[in-house]
Amino acid sequence: MMAGLASAAAHHHTNSRRDLLHGNMEPQGERRDNIAKLEVINNGKTITEAEYDIDAAWQCIEYYAGLAPTLSGQHIQLPGGAFAYTRREPLGVCAGILAWNYPFMIAAWKCAPALACGNAVVFKPSPMTPVTGVILAEIFHEAGVPVGLVNVVQGGAETGSLLCHHPNVAKVSFTGSVPTGKKVMEMSAKTVKHVTLELGGKSPLLIFKDCELENAVRGALMANFLTQGQVCTNGTRVFVQREIMPQFLEEVVKRTKAIVVGDPLLTETRMGGLISKPQLDKVLGFVAQAKKEGARVLCGGEPLTPSDPKLKNGYFMSPCVLDNCRDDMTCVKEEIFGPVMSVLPFDTEEEVLQRANNTTFGLASGVFTRDISRAHRVAANLEAGTCYINTYSISPVEVPFGGYKMSGFGRENGQATVDYYSQLKTVIVEMGDVDSLF
Numbered sequence: 001m002m003a004g005l006a007s008a009a010a011h012h013h014t015n016s017r018r019d020l021l022h023g024n025m026e027p028q029g030e031r032r033d034n035i036a037k038l039e040v041i042n043n044g045k046t047i048t049e050a051e052y053d054i055d056a057a058w059q060c061i062e063y064y065a066g067l068a069p070t071l072s073g074q075h076i077q078l079p080g081g082a083f084a085y086t087r088r089e090p091l092g093v094c095a096g097i098l099a100w101n102y103p104f105m106i107a108a109w110k111c112a113p114a115l116a117c118g119n120a121v122v123f124k125p126s127p128m129t130p131v132t133g134v135i136l137a138e139i140f141h142e143a144g145v146p147v148g149l150v151n152v153v154q155g156g157a158e159t160g161s162l163l164c165h166h167p168n169v170a171k172v173s174f175t176g177s178v179p180t181g182k183k184v185m186e187m188s189a190k191t192v193k194h195v196t197l198e199l200g201g202k203s204p205l206l207i208f209k210d211c212e213l214e215n216a217v218r219g220a221l222m223a224n225f226l227t228q229g230q231v232c233t234n235g236t237r238v239f240v241q242r243e244i245m246p247q248f249l250e251e252v253v254k255r256t257k258a259i260v261v262g263d264p265l266l267t268e269t270r271m272g273g274l275i276s277k278p279q280l281d282k283v284l285g286f287v288a289q290a291k292k293e294g295a296r297v298l299c300g301g302e303p304l305t306p307s308d309p310k311l312k313n314g315y316f317m318s319p320c321v322l323d324n325c326r327d328d329m330t331c332v333k334e335e336i337f338g339p340v341m342s343v344l345p346f347d348t349e350e351e352v353l354q355r356a357n358n359t360t361f362g363l364a365s366g367v368f369t370r371d372i373s374r375a376h377r378v379a380a381n382l383e384a385g386t387c388y389i390n391t392y393s394i395s396p397v398e399v400p401f402g403g404y405k406m407s408g409f410g411r412e413n414g415q416a417t418v419d420y421y422s423q424l425k426t427v428i429v430e431m432g433d434v435d436s437l438f
């Protein structure tokens, strides 16, 4: 099967790439709403967020469709009239191994740049969320993508491992946890595959006393509670300058308590259910451990049963704010992947930078301040792939996304991603006689 895919990729020229990606990939109206509903059922996130994800997916495909015809090489003059040029060529078959938190959107993030660069794609959704990735593949098919160019395989660890070991897979792009990411890298090493790893995080959000508090609070909520807190970039270590701690906590707790948790298909709901019972138990376990280590629960952190009887078996919990946290606590060190915000006081910029960077993760970071010099200085000094200034949690398709340190490497989105889905061929041309030593 893989050899067939590789040849499909080779016949897949730039112009046709653009055409097929532009082939009405935008699901509109009822179609978009249906995919969003399925994503809610697939994942448990709210319909409002799911609609956003579906839009982000087609925007990603449109973006790379536009980028495809701009891919080009370089022309380099050499002495004596000789010259060289570079060609940007596909890698071959690219495998995507996906997480369950953004099933449809991550599938688009894996497919669009791979196809734009002329590759074939085989992607594996998480077994927790198998549904909507298939719909994306169907949309590609309807848009005229040749058979064999976009493929979905379902399964768990074993299927993922087969993809990482397959000799005809040229690249693996993985989104998920750090331990599995390390295994993917190890397995891919056996056949020297290209690897992109989008792994977890424990991102710091720095809130200085000169910030606009209202926006900082909004940013902190966005940094912690989207998709039930199951977001890799989440700014779960919220460092607040001591002077504004009381006001910050009052406001953040008030708003967290007001988050409507319940039926994710209703537009007024702001938080749905976690992905699974084990995930819910794991997150509640982190809250229990935090209490044991001395954190104070200011709100939430409890299992929740909405009043609607049809939701009684759902994996709901109340969003949680933890105060009295220290850097050495489990809740501050480990990725919780649930709606739990840990708040920590700080005094100086120097101190908070040192503490913010004292982690093996480096996916995202954020700073709220009205001092522009400080904002850019902090952004330059935070060890993370993304730094948000006076905002959080947006990932526009035009900008590169990816990690530092153990949060991974390679990039998704933006022009930078072309480098991770293509390879450069150098062609050297002599116009005169061969200069031979023999």
Ligand SMILES: NC(=O)C1=CN([C@@H]2O[C@H](COP(=O)(O)OP(=O)(O)OC[C@H]3O[C@@H](n4cnc5c(N)ncnc54)[C@H](O)[C@@H]3O)[C@@H](O)[C@H]2O)C=CC1
Pocket (backbone or CB within 6 Å): 097, 098, 099, 100, 101, 124, 125, 126, 127, 155, 156, 157, 158, 159, 160, 161, 164, 175, 176, 177, 178, 180, 181, 183, 184, 198, 199, 200, 201, 231, 232, 279, 282, 335, 336, 337
């Ligand atoms: N930071 C992030 O983006 C994510 C973090 N997580 C964290 O990881 C924990 C475990 O969740 P999982 O879904 O089990 O994440 P995971 O990282 O184990 O799974 C991600 C993907 O890798 C596949 N996979 C699992 N084992 C594999 C193997 N040995 N070889 C190849 N592919 C393999 C899975 O089927 C899935 O498609 C969660 O509780 C959460 O805390 C999970 C998903 C995303």
